[in-house]
């Protein structure tokens with residue numbers, strides 16, 4: 446059912462890197478254009494200050510770019526914030542919304558995330574909507590219910606007509622070097638697929654579901670082989686061109 450989905454590998458640089466890190470993007474571009482053609486779409490989400498330069502550079506080698514967050518309004522008195530339209534203006538085609546670090550650090554609720562997704566769609570961006578349980582929630586057997594509730598709250602009806610991407614990122618697997626078992630990932634992705642097809646019908650079968658949380662060159666192949674895993678959202682390992690390229694090549 447999902448075998449026709451072209452996988453997508455996205456790198457989330459978070460608050461790492463400086464303009465000098467664009468040399469890593471350049472190195473990645475060289476690897477991607479001189480090696481075997483990638484079997485995945487490649488997206489890099491650098492800090493917003495680097496987005497325009499990264500987009501211009503990426504365009505030369507097929508690397509797409511995305512923002513790491515956007516405001517839910519198109520413009521206004523929101524000091525320090527960036528709108529989805531501004532990200533598009535800087536060359537982004539994607540935007541990460543509802544990352545657990547923002548849900549935690551900025552008290553983002555599902556309602557806020559849904560409004561951001563709508564703003565992203567309105568600006569012509571493809572939102573990468575993050576969901577995932579904490580360790581306590583997994584230990585107490587609530588992981589699937591937590592993710593189902595986040596999907597219900599964070600994914601707007603417009604998700605049925607526009608391209609959206611779901612990223613399942615268990616909070617306890619982010620930056621820890623720990624991952625769920627392959628069975629646990631398969632169960633969660635299968636559950637998300639059911640939720641998407643129940644809600645959006647045939648279209649739900651075409652929505653990419655990425656896995657994120659300690660994806661590394663060493664585990665990428667096994668994770669990307671799991672049914673209904675349509676790519677990865679990579680943090681730390683996306684900062685170095687060689688590591689990121691190895692993950693992309695694992696598709």
Ligand SMILES: O=C(CO)COP(=O)(O)O
Nearest residue numbers: 457619620658659680681
């Ligand atoms: O949060 C993540 C991507 O959004 C995952 O980060 P790590 O790959 O560093 O665990």
